[in-house]
Every structure is written in C-alpha cells, then in structure tokens.
Amino acid sequence: MRTSIATVCISGTLEDKMLACARAGFDGIEIFEQDLLVSPLSPEEIRARADRLGLTLDLYQPFRDFEGVEEAVLLENLRRAEAKFRLMNRLGIDTMLLCSNVGTATIDDDGLAAEQLRRLGDLAASYGVRIAYEALAWGKFVNTYGHSWEIVRKVDHPAVGLCLDSFHILSRGDDPSGIEDIPAAKIFFVQLADAPVLSMDILSWSRHYRVFPGEGGFDMVAFMKHLVRSGYDGPVSLEIFNDVFRQSDVERTAVDGLRSLLWLQDRAAAGLHGENHPMELRTMPDVRPPAGLDYAEIRTDEPESVARMLAQLGFEFCGQHRRKPVQLWAQGGVRVILNGQRAGGAAPAISGLGFQVEDPHGAVERAVGLKATPVARHNTADEQELRGVSAPDGTEVFFAPTAQRPAWVEEFGAGGSGGPGGSGNAGDLVTRVDHVNLAQPWQSFDEAVLFYESVLRLETRPATEVPSPMGLVRSQVMRTADGSVRLALNIVPHVLEDAASGPQSYPEHIAFQASDILAVARRAVAAGMNFLQVPQNYYEDLAARYPLDAPTLATLQELNLLYERDGNGEFLHFYTETIGNLFLEVVERRHGYEGYGAQNAPVRLAAQYERNRLRRR
Amino acid sequence: MRTSIATVCISGTLEDKMLACARAGFDGIEIFEQDLLVSPLSPEEIRARADRLGLTLDLYQPFRDFEGVEEAVLLENLRRAEAKFRLMNRLGIDTMLLCSNVGTATIDDDGLAAEQLRRLGDLAASYGVRIAYEALAWGKFVNTYGHSWEIVRKVDHPAVGLCLDSFHILSRGDDPSGIEDIPAAKIFFVQLADAPVLSMDILSWSRHYRVFPGEGGFDMVAFMKHLVRSGYDGPVSLEIFNDVFRQSDVERTAVDGLRSLLWLQDRAAAGLHGENHPMELRTMPDVRPPAGLDYAEIRTDEPESVARMLAQLGFEFCGQHRRKPVQLWAQGGVRVILNGQRAGGAAPAISGLGFQVEDPHGAVERAVGLKATPVARHNTADEQELRGVSAPDGTEVFFAPTAQRPAWVEEFGAGGSGGPGGSGNAGDLVTRVDHVNLAQPWQSFDEAVLFYESVLRLETRPATEVPSPMGLVRSQVMRTADGSVRLALNIVPHVLEDAASGPQSYPEHIAFQASDILAVARRAVAAGMNFLQVPQNYYEDLAARYPLDAPTLATLQELNLLYERDGNGEFLHFYTETIGNLFLEVVERRHGYEGYGAQNAPVRLAAQYERNRLRRR
Structure with a gap:
C-alpha cells in the first residue's frame, strides 16, 4: 500500500x-x-x-x-x-x-x-x-x-x-x-x-x-x-x-x-486472509496479546525505601544482580525489580514493564516494524537477552517468554528465604499485578493509545475523568480481553506539567491483586507501613452510600481501606505513601468486580496533593 | 445581592x-x-x-x-x-x-x-x-x-x-x-x-x-x-x-x-432602572466605552530599534520625559511611548494602553470596584496623574481624559519638529491605532474577556482560528460598537508557552490605520524599513483568488502588502519585522471593510516563525 x-x-x-x-x-x-x-x-x-x-x-x-x-x-x-x-x-x-x-x-x-x-x-x-x-x-x-x-x-x-x-x-x-x-x-x-x-x-x-x-x-x-x-x-x-x-x-x-x-x-x-486483491498490504509478525506481566521495574538510586514498602506488603528479597546495582523482589510469581542503574538522582519511578508473550522475538520484530524505538540494553554472553522498546511516555516495554520462573532470575544471587518462582509460600497473599497506572503527557496521549494497541495488542475501554485538586485527570484503561494485563493511562493535568518538577511529578503506581486484602493490610500495619490516610468524611459518606454493617465499616477505616460496589461486585483497596513518583496499591476484587475504584480515586488524589504540598513547605 | x-x-x-x-x-x-x-x-x-x-x-x-x-x-x-x-x-x-x-x-x-x-x-x-x-x-x-x-x-x-x-x-x-x-x-x-x-x-x-x-x-x-x-x-x-x-x-x-x-x-x-424589587443590586460608576486610544506604551531597554521603526512609519520624536527614561513619539493624534523604566533587560513588548474616557476617575473607581488590581504609579506634584489597573495578561490599562492634546504630553520636552497634538502635518498618513493584538495565556483567556467587557465595556465578536506552524491560534476581537477601540486577544498555542522564553514569546503588535497605505509603505521603503517578507506563492494565490489586475498585484508584491476582500470592502496591510516580542502593522480599510485580514494571518505567522527560528540557530 x-x-x-x-x-x-x-x-x-x-x-x-x-x-x-x-x-x-x-x-x-x-x-x-x-x-x-x-x-x-x-x-x-x-x-x-x-x-x-x-x-x-x-x-x-x-x-x-x-x-x-x-x-x-x-x-x-x-x-x-x-x-x-x-x-x-x-x-x-x-x-x-x-x-x-x-x-x-x-x-x-x-x-x-x-x-x-x-x-x-x-x-x-x-x-x-x-x-x-x-x-x-x-x-x-x-x-x-x-x-x-x-x-x-x-x-x-x-x-x-x-x-x-x-x-x-x-x-x-x-x-x-x-x-x-x-x-x-x-x-x-x-x-x-x-x-x-x-x-x-x-x-x-x-x-x-x-x-x-x-x-x-x-x-x-x-x-x-x-x-x-x-x-x-x-x-x-x-x-x-x-x-x-x-x-x-x-x-x-x-x-x-x-x-x-x-x-x-x-x-x-x-x-482479508485468503482473499486476493490488487492492493498489497504490509504485514508484521502476528503476536497474541501478552499473557501477563513478567516483572515491573522501578528505577531508583535509593532502593531502601521502596524495598521497605515491598517487604511490608509481603515481598521477599531474592537477590542482587550479579553484575549491576539491581535487586529482585518477589512474592509468588509477582516480581519487582529495583534498578539503580541510570537513575541519576531522579525520584523513584516506574521505568519498565516486562510482558510475557509467546514469541518474544516476533513481538520485538513487530514493535520495531511499527516504528517503536528499540531500547539499548547491554548483555553479557551468559545473561538472558531481554529485548524491548520505548513507549511514548518513556516506559520501557520488554518482551519475555511465558514462564513460571523465567531464566533471567538466575542472574540474581539468592537473597531471602523465598524464591522468585511461581510455586509460592503460604504467606503469598499477593497473587498478581492487577494493573499499572502510567502518567501520560497530554501531547502524546493518542500516540500512547495506538502504541499499546498496535505493539501489545491491548484493547481500549471507555475513558473516565477523575476530579482532583489540580484539575480533571482523564484515565484510559487499556487491557487484554482476558484481563491478564491492564494498564491505566492517566493524562496529567496541565498545571502539574508546568511545575518545575516536570510532567513526571504526577505519581504512577503498581496495583497488586491480593487474595485476602485484610490479611495483607494487617500484615503491613504490623510491619509499620505508612498507608495513605483516608479521611473520616469518606467513611461517613460510605455509610450513607452503601448499607454496610458497623464492624465492616470500622475495619475499613482502621486499615485505611477504600470500598466500591459495581452491581454484585465489590472492590477493596488501599494505597501506600508516595515515594518519589511512585506509590503502590493493593486491591481485592470480589464477585467479578471489573472496575478500578474510580469513585475513590479523588480521595487518593486529594490526599496525595495535600501530602505533597506539606512536604514542599 | x-x-x-x-x-x-x-x-x-x-x-x-x-x-x-x-x-x-x-x-x-x-x-x-x-x-x-x-x-x-x-x-x-x-x-x-x-x-x-x-x-x-x-x-x-x-x-x-x-x-x-x-x-x-x-x-x-x-x-x-x-x-x-x-x-x-x-x-x-x-x-x-x-x-x-x-x-x-x-x-x-x-x-x-x-x-x-x-x-x-x-x-x-x-x-x-x-x-x-x-x-x-x-x-x-x-x-x-x-x-x-x-x-x-x-x-x-x-x-x-x-x-x-x-x-x-x-x-x-x-x-x-x-x-x-x-x-x-x-x-x-x-x-x-x-x-x-x-x-x-x-x-x-x-x-x-x-x-x-x-x-x-x-x-x-x-x-x-x-x-x-x-x-x-x-x-x-x-x-x-x-x-x-x-x-x-x-x-x-x-x-x-x-x-x-x-x-x-x-x-x-x-x-431595571426605576423598578423596585427586594433584591438589592450593587452598582458601579456607569462609564461609557472608551472613545479611542490616548497612547500605546512599549516597554524597552533599548528604544533605538523600535524608535527607528516608528520613524520609518512617519512618527516623530516629541521629546524625552523630563524625569524618566521615557520617550514620546507621535504622528498626528497617534502617540506611542517608549518606556525604559522597569524593562529590566526584557525584550521590547506592549506594556500599557491609555484609553480615552469621559470620566477617568469614575472609570478607575469602576475598575477597582470590579476587583481589578490598581497599577502603582509614582507621580510628582506637577505631573498629570494617570491611574490604571492591570489586565489579566499583565497589560497596564490606563484611563485618560478625552483630549486632542492631553496635558501629560507637556511632561515631555520638545524634540522633533512636530508635536504630539491632533492638528497634524501634511505627512501624517497614520490616522489612528486600528487595533492592538495582545497575547493571552490560555489559562486566563476567559478572565481577560470578562475583564475587558466589564472594565472597558468592550463587546466580543465571534472568535476565529488561525493556523500557524506551531498550532492553531485562537483570536477573539473585543471592540467598542463604533470601532473606536479594537483589541484582538490571541490565545497562544501551548508549545510556545512551554518554551524557555515563556508565554510572551508570541509577539504582540500595534496596527496603525493609514489613509494611504501605499504612501506609508513607499515612505518606509525609502527610509530603509525591514518589512516582514511575504512569499511569492502568496501573490500567486491572490491572483487566483481575486481578479486583480497585474499592476496592482505587482505593487502589492513590491511593497510586501497583503490583501483581503470582504464583500465590497478591501483590506491592505503590511507588517514590520519583529523586535523582541513586538512588531507593527499598518492597515488601510477601504469601502467599509470590517475584518482583520484573518486569511492573511497564517502568512504572517509562518514568516515570523521561520525568521524566529533562523535567529535562534
């Protein structure tokens, strides 16, 4: 053509x-x-x-x-x-x-x-x-x-x-x-x-x-x-x-x-497969949507504070990379990499996502065919070669084979008692990455949608708008049909972008799914986690909104948990404090809840705004 | 209320x-x-x-x-x-x-x-x-x-x-x-x-x-x-x-x-004048829309280059202020002030406009009643007191009495042969300020409209959008019903605003009305004026667009004049080069033309963009 x-x-x-x-x-x-x-x-x-x-x-x-x-x-x-x-x-x-x-x-x-x-x-x-x-x-x-x-x-x-x-x-x-x-x-x-x-x-x-x-x-x-x-x-x-x-x-x-x-x-x-027409259409390697996340990578010069949060959520340290200032943390099959390379003093932030695909080679070829920029990555001979491309927002997108225990984890020396495999311990309450929330500058939002659609074969869902103290945040979910991968692309309000700290000052997060969020939250409380504090007014409104019994309400409030319903579905979630441009979320989905707690997002944004301002003073 | x-x-x-x-x-x-x-x-x-x-x-x-x-x-x-x-x-x-x-x-x-x-x-x-x-x-x-x-x-x-x-x-x-x-x-x-x-x-x-x-x-x-x-x-x-x-x-x-x-x-x-109702409405001094512009003020540390442009357009130097580094230039009743105070090394830009009103005191009172911020201005006892307020875009709006030869001009020592009065010389081809074009940051555009409407009693006209190499420029004309004062508020595209030079890097201009634009242009050519260069392609398109005869077209092109029609009306205009954030325009309106040459604005914006980029290299 x-x-x-x-x-x-x-x-x-x-x-x-x-x-x-x-x-x-x-x-x-x-x-x-x-x-x-x-x-x-x-x-x-x-x-x-x-x-x-x-x-x-x-x-x-x-x-x-x-x-x-x-x-x-x-x-x-x-x-x-x-x-x-x-x-x-x-x-x-x-x-x-x-x-x-x-x-x-x-x-x-x-x-x-x-x-x-x-x-x-x-x-x-x-x-x-x-x-x-x-x-x-x-x-x-x-x-x-x-x-x-x-x-x-x-x-x-x-x-x-x-x-x-x-x-x-x-x-x-x-x-x-x-x-x-x-x-x-x-x-x-x-x-x-x-x-x-x-x-x-x-x-x-x-x-x-x-x-x-x-x-x-x-x-x-x-x-x-x-x-x-x-x-x-x-x-x-x-x-x-x-x-x-x-x-x-x-x-x-x-x-x-x-x-x-x-x-x-x-x-x-x-x-048009099998049909014959004058126009010649250029095609690319056909790849299926990713089956899940292999890992999430956080770039940080000072891994201690992020590591502490992960530990409080039940993650275990699996070891230091044998050659680089990079740590691997895991809980069952959920892996988080703390990468001290190239952080250059920047605040902790999500820097890369590894997607599990059937054919990593074909996926890279397809991405490059779609004009995505390959990420330069050094590999020594005995290391697993991971290839990837840059997304429009700068996030590095890597393609990894689908494996319970990927080969690359061998590059990390044994650390804690657990291992980065999928077998899991009894304490593995976090079962998967539920979704990842990425900030998008408004100039490249449409580009990002096409990128994730064409390169990763994700589907767009209807966008929502979330009020915040600094303006409306537009949120666009892109996911696989089966929900194995879910990204929420958030368009950053303009005022934030103008601030000296640049567009990345809007924090991004990784949301982990838990089988029992109350247990995760209690464990985190015991480990001294700093939760994002949810105001009392929220719980009073919750009581007016849903017929929840008093003990349930008390538990939610005690653990700074947020709650939302959607038909029969229930969604419980909590947020950690923000470190740099990063915070973490834990969610539990009950009875087929399919949303992301959009009604609660304003509470989070307001609390983060308030804390951020207090810190600057 | x-x-x-x-x-x-x-x-x-x-x-x-x-x-x-x-x-x-x-x-x-x-x-x-x-x-x-x-x-x-x-x-x-x-x-x-x-x-x-x-x-x-x-x-x-x-x-x-x-x-x-x-x-x-x-x-x-x-x-x-x-x-x-x-x-x-x-x-x-x-x-x-x-x-x-x-x-x-x-x-x-x-x-x-x-x-x-x-x-x-x-x-x-x-x-x-x-x-x-x-x-x-x-x-x-x-x-x-x-x-x-x-x-x-x-x-x-x-x-x-x-x-x-x-x-x-x-x-x-x-x-x-x-x-x-x-x-x-x-x-x-x-x-x-x-x-x-x-x-x-x-x-x-x-x-x-x-x-x-x-x-x-x-x-x-x-x-x-x-x-x-x-x-x-x-x-x-x-x-x-x-x-x-x-x-x-x-x-x-x-x-x-x-x-x-x-x-x-x-x-x-x-x-509701004369009616009696329970609700008590707060009123302000009733002022009529301005009768015209008393002066336009340009802030500049180096008045020479702007002064040269003014001279090339037929303005005469009327003198230096007796106390401040401020010059007055005039042509007939059209006055331009070059103000070296508080320029602080910033590029030349429009800093203030003096509006002729019947009741300057009432106008200030009204403006302040409308929550406009008064402009601090020092006056010595023997100087004319001019009072004003800041517009949302930072332009200083002053209220002056309606006078052919305002009293404040006496503060300027006699300079050239002419005087800043309204009587005029034979060579006074510039007859009035036609309009002033002010850049507006997008955040304060609506505020600016209300400001000019409420404080100056200007009326809004339908907005237009002008394509430029850096995006669409939205232009909103605000004017008095009789056209004695016309402002064009331009919303600056976002990219420009992000540039290191800030939102003011979008140039503003003063357009002068001439009785005979060809004579003004020829005089400016003779005086060595740097015109904004209009591309040949524009004139070829003009020939296709309007049935203009060859000599007319040749004259337009020779003088870098732009041309537009509107029913019976004709509009001829030219632009000077840009100095800092400022350029000048001269227009001639024939047969009741009421527009601003919107079809030609893209030509100007593209030429300015090109020149600006060349200069930065």
Whole structure:
C-alpha cells in the first residue's frame, strides 16, 4: 500500500513537514494549499525537494465551492481552477481534491453539477491533471459518498473521479460497504481519519478532534477492508485535523501517523486472509496479546525505601544482580525489580514493564516494524537477552517468554528465604499485578493509545475523568480481553506539567491483586507501613452510600481501606505513601468486580496533593 | 445581592477554596460533596473555619437520583438523605440541592414524584433543613424548570422548593421569563453559569465548558432581570464546571468569579432602572466605552530599534520625559511611548494602553470596584496623574481624559519638529491605532474577556482560528460598537508557552490605520524599513483568488502588502519585522471593510516563525 499524509496534519514549516514525513517512511504527501502559500519555497523547489527526499506529491488540496452555481460564478471558478492547474503542473502533482460545495452552491441539481464538473474535467485534462471529488459531511447539497458517486458517474469523464474520506463517511454513521461497488478506476484518492466518539457538530469534530487510525472510535479496519475489496490500489493518505498534533513535535507525530497505517494494513490483511486483491498490504509478525506481566521495574538510586514498602506488603528479597546495582523482589510469581542503574538522582519511578508473550522475538520484530524505538540494553554472553522498546511516555516495554520462573532470575544471587518462582509460600497473599497506572503527557496521549494497541495488542475501554485538586485527570484503561494485563493511562493535568518538577511529578503506581486484602493490610500495619490516610468524611459518606454493617465499616477505616460496589461486585483497596513518583496499591476484587475504584480515586488524589504540598513547605 | 460560589468551580483543597472565596469577597459558598469527603477537616472544623472567614455555607450539593422510583428504592434513598441531613446539621447548612433523577427513575408520574418529595420534605423538616429541587437539562423525566415547578407546587411542602440554574434553562433554549411568575418564597436557591455557544451534547457542554457570567454566549443579564423581578432575594451562586478553572490559580479564579457577579448586578440594575424589587443590586460608576486610544506604551531597554521603526512609519520624536527614561513619539493624534523604566533587560513588548474616557476617575473607581488590581504609579506634584489597573495578561490599562492634546504630553520636552497634538502635518498618513493584538495565556483567556467587557465595556465578536506552524491560534476581537477601540486577544498555542522564553514569546503588535497605505509603505521603503517578507506563492494565490489586475498585484508584491476582500470592502496591510516580542502593522480599510485580514494571518505567522527560528540557530 502506498502511504501518504496531508501536510496539514503536522506542525512546522513545509520544509519541516516534508523532512519529517520522509524520515518517518511515508511514500508521499498531500500538499495542503495553506502550507504552500505561506512557504518561501517556490513550487519548483518544493518539487525538487520532494524528489530528493523520495516523496511523491500525491494530491493538491483543497479546492472548494465549485459546482451547483450560476454560470457567472462558474466562469470565475474555472479561472480559479486553471491557476491551480498551472501550479500543479509546476509541482508535478496530477490530482486535485475538490470538496463538495459548502458555501456558494445555489442550485440543487445533480445534472447541472455533473455538467459543471465535466467542464472542469475538460479543463483539467488539458493540463494533464484530474479531479478527485469528495463529499464533505457538511456539503450543502452533496454530503454522502453515495451522492458524490452518482454525480461522478453522471459526469462520466476520465479526469473526474472520487475522493473517499473515512471521516466524512463514518462521522455520519454512513455504511461504508458500498465502497466495494465503486469501480476502483473511479476512486482517485483515499483519505483516512479516525475520531473519538463525540456528540458535537460534525464540522468542529472534524476540524479539531480527528486522530490517526486506531486512536479513535471508528471501525477503521472494516473501512479498510471495504476499500481493499473495491480493488483500489492508489495512495492511502492520512488527513487529520487535530489541535494537539498541529502543535506537537513534527517528527514524532509523523512516526505516529505512519504507525497507524502500518497497524491498519496488518489488521486489514488479517481480516482479508485468503482473499486476493490488487492492493498489497504490509504485514508484521502476528503476536497474541501478552499473557501477563513478567516483572515491573522501578528505577531508583535509593532502593531502601521502596524495598521497605515491598517487604511490608509481603515481598521477599531474592537477590542482587550479579553484575549491576539491581535487586529482585518477589512474592509468588509477582516480581519487582529495583534498578539503580541510570537513575541519576531522579525520584523513584516506574521505568519498565516486562510482558510475557509467546514469541518474544516476533513481538520485538513487530514493535520495531511499527516504528517503536528499540531500547539499548547491554548483555553479557551468559545473561538472558531481554529485548524491548520505548513507549511514548518513556516506559520501557520488554518482551519475555511465558514462564513460571523465567531464566533471567538466575542472574540474581539468592537473597531471602523465598524464591522468585511461581510455586509460592503460604504467606503469598499477593497473587498478581492487577494493573499499572502510567502518567501520560497530554501531547502524546493518542500516540500512547495506538502504541499499546498496535505493539501489545491491548484493547481500549471507555475513558473516565477523575476530579482532583489540580484539575480533571482523564484515565484510559487499556487491557487484554482476558484481563491478564491492564494498564491505566492517566493524562496529567496541565498545571502539574508546568511545575518545575516536570510532567513526571504526577505519581504512577503498581496495583497488586491480593487474595485476602485484610490479611495483607494487617500484615503491613504490623510491619509499620505508612498507608495513605483516608479521611473520616469518606467513611461517613460510605455509610450513607452503601448499607454496610458497623464492624465492616470500622475495619475499613482502621486499615485505611477504600470500598466500591459495581452491581454484585465489590472492590477493596488501599494505597501506600508516595515515594518519589511512585506509590503502590493493593486491591481485592470480589464477585467479578471489573472496575478500578474510580469513585475513590479523588480521595487518593486529594490526599496525595495535600501530602505533597506539606512536604514542599 | 448575596454572592456565593460552589467549591467545585475552583482548584485546590477545600481549605484553599474557602480561603480564596473569602479573600475574593464572596458572602458564602456551596459545599460540593466531593470536596468535603476528600477533606481531612471534620464538618465541625469546616463550619468553624467558614465562620472565622466570614463565609456562610449556603448549600450542600448534590443529592441525586431520588424521586420517581419504586418504594424499596425510595426507602434506601430516604436513608441516604437522612445521613446527609445529619451531616448538614453538623455543617450548619440548611439547604440541600436535589437534582432531578437521571439514573434510577423508573416511574414517569408527577403525582408519585410529588408524593415522594413530600416524604423527603417531612424528613428534611425534622432536621430543620429544606430541599431545593433542580431540573437537570438531561433529567430522565424532569428536565425543564417549568416541570420542576409543577412538581414542587404539587408537593406543597414548606421544606420543598426550587433551585434554578441558568445553564440548565438556557442550554436547552428554554424561555427564562417564566421565572417571574414563580413565587419568590418557593425559589430556595439560584445558580448561575454562562457557556460559550457550542453544539455538542448538553452533558459534556455542562461538565467541561461552563464559564462565569459574561464570559460566554448566554444572555445572563436578561436571566438576572427575570430573577430579580420574581422577588427572589436569596444567594446567587456560581456553579461552573470548567476544565481550565479547575486547574488554574485558585485565588485568581475566585476573583474572576466574583467580578462576574459584580458585573452582572451592575448590568441588571441598569436594565431595571426605576423598578423596585427586594433584591438589592450593587452598582458601579456607569462609564461609557472608551472613545479611542490616548497612547500605546512599549516597554524597552533599548528604544533605538523600535524608535527607528516608528520613524520609518512617519512618527516623530516629541521629546524625552523630563524625569524618566521615557520617550514620546507621535504622528498626528497617534502617540506611542517608549518606556525604559522597569524593562529590566526584557525584550521590547506592549506594556500599557491609555484609553480615552469621559470620566477617568469614575472609570478607575469602576475598575477597582470590579476587583481589578490598581497599577502603582509614582507621580510628582506637577505631573498629570494617570491611574490604571492591570489586565489579566499583565497589560497596564490606563484611563485618560478625552483630549486632542492631553496635558501629560507637556511632561515631555520638545524634540522633533512636530508635536504630539491632533492638528497634524501634511505627512501624517497614520490616522489612528486600528487595533492592538495582545497575547493571552490560555489559562486566563476567559478572565481577560470578562475583564475587558466589564472594565472597558468592550463587546466580543465571534472568535476565529488561525493556523500557524506551531498550532492553531485562537483570536477573539473585543471592540467598542463604533470601532473606536479594537483589541484582538490571541490565545497562544501551548508549545510556545512551554518554551524557555515563556508565554510572551508570541509577539504582540500595534496596527496603525493609514489613509494611504501605499504612501506609508513607499515612505518606509525609502527610509530603509525591514518589512516582514511575504512569499511569492502568496501573490500567486491572490491572483487566483481575486481578479486583480497585474499592476496592482505587482505593487502589492513590491511593497510586501497583503490583501483581503470582504464583500465590497478591501483590506491592505503590511507588517514590520519583529523586535523582541513586538512588531507593527499598518492597515488601510477601504469601502467599509470590517475584518482583520484573518486569511492573511497564517502568512504572517509562518514568516515570523521561520525568521524566529533562523535567529535562534
């Protein structure tokens, strides 16, 4: 598949944009008129530069408000078009996007529109260019792809065809399956955009909130399959109007965009298995979602305080790495690594996650194929080689084989009485990592969603918003269907990010699942754990909210436990104090509770805010 | 009027919020339940603290999903309510907000709802509290204030009345005039919120985009007038869910909120002139919008470069201030002050604007009454006293009498051949300040709109969005009806703000109006002016866009002039280079053109971005 992207998607000057698209690996670009007319480069220079970068110039866009007009207006429109055709000749672009008329159409007559497009087609042909007619979702008379195709069929001119745009089709809830019935030769261009499910006017939605395929709520894979089945084999181009992308790092956003097309090809190919179509889809090693977490890694210069918390939760020290300042702690099959390398004085934080996958080699290959950055890691000959990539938020994602007792633990000398295996002791009340909560800068949130979706095959769940003293925190859960891996991506409110301490000052955490949270909490109390203190007011509200008996309430309060219900399900959890950018949580899920205690999250955020401020004073 | 505000409007802990509201000058607050239950303060401590701060606790909210349910659910709801009544007794709050049922209502029967509310009223009365029933715009069965009033009338219980919320009424396009017909004694509470005109689902709109009265698109003054005419005399409270306010400085946001209520009282009182109602509205000196700009002040340590630009545009040096390192430049009645005080090495920037008003003393009094911060200014006995206040973006706003030749110019020794009077020379091609473009940090944009509206009586015009290499720039024009003063407030894209140079790195400018822009441009060329260079591609597009003849196009291009049409109107303008955070613009408006060249702004932003980057390399 030929990949392309409209220059309007990304930030910077036209030069910046072209360079970033070439570096990311796009085959071509659409020149968005605005980018050209503010550029000091001449059309010839742009053409030469694209050539040097190995980029084709696939489309000139947009041309607006042409058809359905009085003759005098039409003549003026043809004059405008001719100037653009001349410009396209200089650029070496053979296709122009024509949007269905929004502003000046006065005559609702398909026959007239077709006749006017035919005249445009004649003019275009005389310049050796062609017109890709697109139905905007808010076009005055033409706003569905079905209608634009009717008109193009009426035009019946070799220089006039269709442009299909997934946003304009899917935003209206239109059925894209009709694309399969359009002759491929009449589809001149295809633009793709995904979007979050929002209920607002389509124009605002389109102009500000589009995202790359896989980052929104449209079924882009199904759309792609219809397109492939139509026999279309031209460029597939991203046209994303997104306020954040427009102001973010251009190279990074370009890579994010290309990743979306790589992911989409892979998924569409999987869905078209065995079918034969002209378009060749690039695929990657097929990997299954991870079966669980092999380990969580915490980066810290001073492992003592984190180690103490782990011990209080029942973890045992399994040993020091034979060569590096790295400790392994475990409880049954739950392993936590405290890594003193490269901490450089930074506060303790989650630095890496090891995911258990069937085929670690294939998973790395897939991740790298999806343009993820490999993590540099030194290995001596006798050490287990673990390979991984960087997630957009900087977390290192490693791929480990699925094993009860992984080989790499042998690199750690024996420490405490226990071992990092899966057999477990009677005291192993922590049974697994329930979820990991990672802070995301708002600029890279959409990128992170696509990363975890494409690289780890996680699924997105509906996002929630949690009030806190410093603003609303948006929380997006991504997980495997079976719940074996669950990540909560939290978008950090802006104020925090502006603080001197940077975006990471929003603490992240690892939540452990316990079979008996009361026992874990009591053991932690006995071991002197500093719990996050839950206010009395919370328990009084709890008593009003749920018909809990007095002894239960007293126990919850005594142990600083939080409580939430969801149908029959019950959720009990507690938090530790925060050390650096890290705290820990222990949860117990009863009767199939599937949430994350969202109602209680404000209590935690307020308490952490208060403590953090007291410490700064 | 008793002013109040819900704690959910602002950021921080409950303690922070209470302190900020008291300092801003609110009479009372609504306790939003979430803020209480995450607080370490007991209800008794909260009550005592409010008392010490001189704040009344006006409302406890929200209580949800009560009425229209089966008996078993009702009993559970009464149990929930009773726990809250006990809590309210401890807090000393006598009114609870009850939202119309959204989630659990199953029976659409006004009679049943009334009967259930009556039972709640009996219970409330036994605790000495009362219920203010509010129709949420998205309530399941009850979602208009008319309907909630019908039910309350049916309930006919002294402890059950109405809560009216402007958002829930105006967001649905409902007619608020019916408020006048509700007996004042049955209106237990009133909440106010404004909102920008958006077309999205009401729930999202309400939860994220509400703003303080005067900052949005609702007719809040008309709403207020209906309320006053009803005879209501209780608290009028702000309930604003706004993502930005929730993460902004709490004290500043509280002041912004109080300002909105002061403005609203003043405007409502003006509209109710001569009528007699129980509610006493606080008013301020009535001032008319400014008649023009007395001067613009530029803060700079090195006045030479800015002075050179002014001279190239035909301004003359009128002299140095007799006591301070301040220069006065003028062209006819257009005056620019170059102020070397307090520049402290900072880049040249717009630091102050002098507005010509009929009654400078009243204008200052009004501004200070609206909680604007007075600007400290030293005056010696023989100097003209100019008084002013700080705008939210830091610009100093001064109030000067309307005069052709203001008295303060006498403080400047005679310099060049001209004088800063209004009589003018033949060479005075610049006739007035057309508009001033000020950068606004996104956190204080809404505050700025209300400030200029309330303090200067400027009107808002529809906002536009301008694409730039670093993101979309939102531009909001505020002006007097007659156009004598025009400000363009630009929200700075986020990336710029993150840069080391801070939010002010987005350049601001003063646009001068010329009677003959070609002559001004030619004179500037002759004087060696550095124009902002406009790319060739722009002129080629212009030729395609408008039927301009070749000589006109050649002249435009030769002089780096930009061009835009609007119906019959024509707009010609050019920009100077940027010095520090400042550049200048000259415009000519022909045939009643009323815009600001928005189509050309991207050309300017791209050229400035490119130059800025080149300079940094």
